[in-house]
Amino acid sequence: MIKIEGKYNTAKVFTDNIESEARAQIMELCNQEFVKDSIIRIMPDTHAGAGCTIGTTMTITDKIVPNLVGVDIGCGMETIKLKQKNIDLKKLDKVIYNCIPSGFDIRKKQHKYSENIDFHSLVCKNFVNLERARLSIGTLGGGNHFIEVNKDNYGALYLVVHSGSRHLGKQVAEYYQELAYKELTDINRL
Template sequence: MFTYKKENQLPIKSWIPEKDYYADGKMVEQVENLAQLPFAFHHISQMSDGHVGYGMPIGGVMAAKGVVVPNAVGVDIGCGMCAVRTSLTEIDTETIKKIFGGSKDYHGGIRSCIPVGFNHHSKRQDESLMPERPDWWADDFYTVQKEYQSALTQIGTLGGGNHFIEIQKGSDGHIWIMVHSGSRNLGFKVAKHYNEIAIKINEKYFSQVPKEWELAFL
């Protein structure tokens, strides 16, 4: 980890090695934009998985005083992450190939049964698999309510990019299944909704934050 500070900016702590940090100029620009925000607190951190995001870099960490920045929360809000321990303690390569499928030798399996990226199920899935909804949720969660029926087609699907399904051997000796599903468009819609509100408010009250930084706040 190294730390640096420019004039009239908060300190920046980077967990990306210094020799690699400056290779991505756009990411560095986004980090340094954060360090100039009037509501940013104490310092800005950049984790080792850093790359360009919407306004705020992926892996960026910022404490904000008195405001919420929708793009800092990110379009991956509600991104699913889960690790499940199986009863297995061993699994052979051929079995793994069969589970994942998608090759000329193995048909079916994860690759052919689970929609990935922009794909989704053609029919709504079992609603009982969704989290229980409190009585008041429709009034307070407009975007989720609006997208709920579409979300039913996303149950059991997998995001593109850095999302994954893995079979792992745990330190406890058991075989684990780890899933990083993504928020399956719902997170994007929620973030977009509140970012658009933030942009209008910032324009109305002549925010100091440049619009091109994509860091409108509520």
């Protein structure tokens, strides 16, 4: 773990292996007055991002900074303990590769669970590609997103999935970032 000290705050980074661009983004964040009373923690998978580093977590409660959220709004991880003690990793890899689109790929038809998601409740629904969003349900994404099997110290296996909000997150983020920019511009004209 390393600490990066800036003018207004110090970030704890839970890795010793960090690229220079990510380090610079963390320093820039710590030099911003709005982070003064926040707790900043940077996760081990950190790397440079658009606006701030991927893996940034912090306790801002009285401000809204859309670019800190970034474009992968729904990014998250799920861990499931498996009943099996042994697994055919080659077979699993083949199933994942054949059944779960990743990168920029989406499904050709909707996943059965996509009907459980109410895309029409999105305030910005008229500004995003809802059909692409529906066809992205049950897909993985690219970048640092992954599916893997881990083993704990007792031999139990866990399926770990790290996926994102796909293109929908980017479109929602851009909508709100543009809205915030417009509001800020209008306020500054007063």
